[in-house]
Amino acid sequence: MNPTRPRPRAARVLLVVFAVLAAVHLVALLVRTATGSGGAHAVADAAVLATKPALMPVLAGYALTRGGPPLLAGALLFGCCGDTLLQIGGDLLFLLGMAAFAAGHVCYLVVFARRGTAPARSRTAAAAAVYVLAWGTLVALLWPGLPADLRGPVAGYSLLLTGMAFGSLRIGPLAAVGGLLFLLSDTLIATGIADWPQAPAPQFWVMLTYIAAQSALALGLLRTAGNPAPAAPATARPVQV
Structure with missing residues (x-):
């Protein structure tokens, strides 16, 4: 049986x-933030810990049952690894979690x-300039507040993330929004590490943008399932007489 053959009923169940x-x-994130202690806080904390590692595997299963x-699925499962490692905490696991997300971005790229369509060359150059400028500006602003041992890894990871967001333009508007939301989600994490002022319930906004990002990337790619990027036309050979 082909593992990528669409199975609509299973896909609907997994999406729900x-x-x-x-x-x-x-x-649960909102409840945990609003309740500093007590039974409600404990229940909310348990719900957060239980649901976070389950999100991306279910979305990966949905993608596969849709024929993605x-x-x-690999990119989403690497995201699950990153989610789990960051949830456990600690400097080493943070770096390993960042590496897991980086592997997911490579899968996306x-x-x-394979499945995207390159925009016009002029638009590609303009978009690339915008993304590179955004990356350089963000790294420059965050650099003084980052711990010294995280500056290099964060700069390298954010460059790969920016490349993934730029690459998502090849797929279409929905995937492109997903790439931008992924940039936003990880920027919120980085500003927290750099001790920038945070919005109320910062983890809620991180996860909201992250879940929306992965969903938009997955759905955008599923629209192209079975339609790989067209190959370049072969160069015509002269006819010998």
């Missing part, structure tokens, strides 16, 4: 499960190259 998990996770490319 993902939506419920996401809603429970986000609500295995590398899309490969899928974008």
